Structure formats: C-alpha cells, structure tokens
Amino acid sequence: MLKVDMDTKVKFLHGFSHKTRIQILECIKNNEKTVTQIIEDIRSSQSSISQHLACLKGCGLVVGRQEGKYVYYSLRNQKVRELLTMFDDVLEDVENDVACCENHIS
Amino acid sequence: MLKVDMDTKVKFLHGFSHKTRIQILECIKNNEKTVTQIIEDIRSSQSSISQHLACLKGCGLVVGRQEGKYVYYSLRNQKVRELLTMFDDVLEDVENDVACCENHIS
C-alpha cells in the first residue's frame, strides 16, 4: 500500500462534500449519463451542475467522454462505485446518531 | 440494504471535507487519543481541534469517552476504519489525475 499524499486526499474527499455532487454521483452510479440527463434528474441549474461536474472530474471521481455534441459522465472506476456503496453500508449503522445532530462545525 | 436518507448522508460525508478533520481521523485510526495528544500530533490550535472534534462527533464518525479530566476520542466503529482504509485504496489509483487538478468548484 503506497503512501497517499495528504493534499491529494483532501482534494479527493472534497468531491463528496456537497449535496449536489453526491446526487450526481448516485445519479451516474450505475450507468453513464449526459449532462442534460443529469440536469433532468437533479433539480438544479445547468451552470451549477456543470460546475459541480468539473469539480468531480478534478477530484478524480468521474470521467467524461464526448460523443458528438453530448458529453457522457460516469464514475471513474469500480472502486469509486464500491466506495459509494460502502457509504450506504456504514450509514445504516450510524444513521440514528447523525440524524439527531443539527450543526456542522459552527 | 435499507434506504439511507440523503440529508443524513450529506451530513456524514461533511465530516471528511476538511484537512484537519481528515488528519484527526487518521490520527486516531488505530487507537484512541486524548484531545491533547491529537493537538500535539496535528499542528493546529486547541480551539480549532475541539471544534472539529465536535463536528466529527456530530457527523457520526467519532466517539468520545471521558476518563477523569481527559476525553479519549476514537473512530466510531470498525466500518469507519475500513472506510478510511478504502480511501487510500481508491486514491492509489486516482492519485495522478487528482494531483494535476488545481481548482475546486470555483
């Protein structure tokens, strides 16, 4: 197991730190989708979705492939998919305690 | 597999969205530590560490137990530990691409 650079890890995990981004990840978890499809699925603006997709790409979580005028986004690889599954797994356990806490850091 | 509430998931994942919090999690990954020990390990102020610990507790990632005047913090459970390990695992794969991306969403 190689040592992973901390700043890289911070950047990577930043990808999961916003509701819209999490929704995007779940939305494309099982099959790739175009930006338009993602916009339809998630209730948010084109610009916002596009910016979050750029973020997710930068974080290394998703990849996009262009096909004609469409861009198809999908999870980067199987491991990212497993990670998303694992979140649900861990959360089943944690759910009750998290639910009753209302504040972030401040 | 139960369905996990989205807002709960967002709150949970928020725990991983700051360098100091990630450092704390790694710092206590293998054994519980007092706040003072954590402060010594991570270069940050007492107040900041304490606030981040409260955040992590609220996110359901860590638990604290008081013993005399000390409070020992540790990961909530084995699954959270596995999650941290999995981050490293996924990152080995992603590292190069993340490293060459400099911006967050903006």
Place this chain on the structure above:
DNA sequence: ATAACATATTAGAAATACCTAATGTGATTA
C-alpha cells in the same frame, strides 16, 4: 477552597464555497 489542567463554547472577523446570470465554445442541423 484555590490553583492548575483538560476540554468546550462563543462571538465575530476572515476565508472559502456556491449560486445566478450572462456569455463563450464547439458540434450538429437546416
């Protein structure tokens, strides 16, 4: 009881992230 230690909390300033609105770019269709 007083002092010292460990930790938590608060308030407000500073930094960062996010959204909206507008514009830009590249591909396809007419």
Place this chain on the structure above:
DNA sequence: TAATCACATTAGGTATTTCTAATATGTTAT
C-alpha cells in the same frame, strides 16, 4: 452559413465555513 443545441466558463454577489481570541466548564491536585 446561420441557427440551434449541449455544455463550459466567468464574474460577482451571497451564504457558509473556518479561524482566532476570549471565556466558560469540569476535573484533579495542593
């Protein structure tokens, strides 16, 4: 080639998060 469609980018206002500095709380030792 002009128009349209799909998507990306930018700028700047707004909201949220984080840090610092100060103070509070609870525990142990003197």
